[in-house]
Amino acid sequence: MTQVDVIKALSNKTRLQILTWLKEPETHFPVQDFGELKEAGLCVGQIQAKCGLNQSTVSEYLSLLQRVGLVTATRIGQWTYYKRNDEGINAFKQFIQQDI
Amino acid sequence: MTQVDVIKALSNKTRLQILTWLKEPETHFPVQDFGELKEAGLCVGQIQAKCGLNQSTVSEYLSLLQRVGLVTATRIGQWTYYKRNDEGINAFKQFIQQDI
DNA sequence: TGGGAATATCGATAATTGCCGATATGCTTG
DNA sequence: CAAGCATATCGGCAATTATCGATATTCCCA
Numbered sequence: 658m659t660q661v662d663v664i665k666a667l668s669n670k671t672r673l674q675i676l677t678w679l680k681e682p683e684t685h686f687p688v689q690d691f692g693e694l695k696e697a698g699l700c701v702g703q704i705q706a707k708c709g710l711n712q713s714t715v716s717e718y719l720s721l722l723q724r725v726g727l728v729t730a731t732r733i734g735q736w737t738y739y740k741r742n743d744e745g746i747n748a749f750k751q752f753i754q755q756d757i
Numbered sequence: 758m759t760q761v762d763v764i765k766a767l768s769n770k771t772r773l774q775i776l777t778w779l780k781e782p783e784t785h786f787p788v789q790d791f792g793e794l795k796e797a798g799l800c801v802g803q804i805q806a807k808c809g810l811n812q813s814t815v816s817e818y819l820s821l822l823q824r825v826g827l828v829t830a831t832r833i834g835q836w837t838y839y840k841r842n843d844e845g846i847n848a849f850k851q852f853i854q855q856d857i
Numbered sequence: 858t859g860g861g862a863a864t865a866t867c868g869a870t871a872a873t874t875g876c877c878g879a880t881a882t883g884c885t886t887g
Numbered sequence: 888c889a890a891g892c893a894t895a896t897c898g899g900c901a902a903t904t905a906t907c908g909a910t911a912t913t914c915c916c917a
Contacts, residue, residue: 659770660773661768661769661770661773664764664767664768664773665768665904667764667768667857668761668764668765668767668768669761669905670759670761671905673760673761673764673857676857677856677857700863700864701863701864701865702862702863702864710905710906710907711906711907711908712864712865713864713865713866713867713906713907713909714905714906714907715864716863716864716865716866717865717866717905717906718905720865732864732913732914734863734914734915735862735863735864735913735914735915736862736863736864737863737864737865746857749853749857750853750854750857753849753850753853753854754850754854756777757767757773757777757846757849757850765874769874769875771875800893800894801893801894801895802893802894810875810876810877811876811877811878812894812895813876813877813878813879813894813895813896813897814875814876814877816893816894816895816896817875817876817895817896818875820895832883832894834883834884834885834893835883835884835885835892835893835894836892836893836894837893837894837895
């Protein structure tokens with residue numbers, strides 16, 4: 658898992674969008690009754706509906722983003738909630754800022 | 758030419774390295790007699806020698822980096838000198854900082 | 858406990874990328 | 888002008904990526 662892998666994960670329009678959508682879930686996704694939106698994140702289905710790609714594609718994209726440390730996943734019941742991983746994101750930002 | 762294109766240009770180990778080598782040409786490349794190193798940048802041949810790939814590959818990499826605005830090219834005689842384009846690089850950094 | 862949801866994984870194909878060798882272009886200089 | 892550099896462009900093949908449909912897995916609930 659190198660820095661290039663993180664860049665590669667972001668070198669795709671959809672994956673980049675997903676990460677930015679996750680900055681403000683409320684403005685990009687229908688509000689839910691429960692508090693999951695803020696706490697655990699968004700589930701795969703919601704993200705899939707928004708970006709319009711195949712379910713399997715979105716699932717793979719999300720697990721790639723997780724693998725490189727940009728998001729975290731929480732399984733609750735039959736849902737997997739994804740949200741931004743600020744630690745990983747900030748590490749990446751710092752790398753870009755300093756080393757590029 | 759979108760932001761994703763810039764990210765794609767950096768999503769390759771060699772191209773990423775080239776950009777960072779260009780931060781400190783003196784420490785990465787043999788000093789030349791003339792002042793080109795600081796002024797115009799480094800020529801393709803020097804960069805090629807350093808990264809060990811085919812001439813055509815390096816030429817293409819450099820012109821890609823230029824196309825997305827990360828470096829500038831100056832033709833002097835039979836040499837093309839490449840150096841970092843701080844304007845483009847800073848714009849990219851700002852994008853990462855703000856939008857990611 | 859068996860059928861549905863939600864998600865993950867697998868297999869396949871088309872598109873893109875990583876590199877290379879060969880050739881073309883442009884300068885420069887005898 | 889011809890020969891020789893340095894660089895650019897082209898055509899090609901192998902590897903990787905984008906994306907899909909089908910299937911597997913997990914979990915929930917009547």
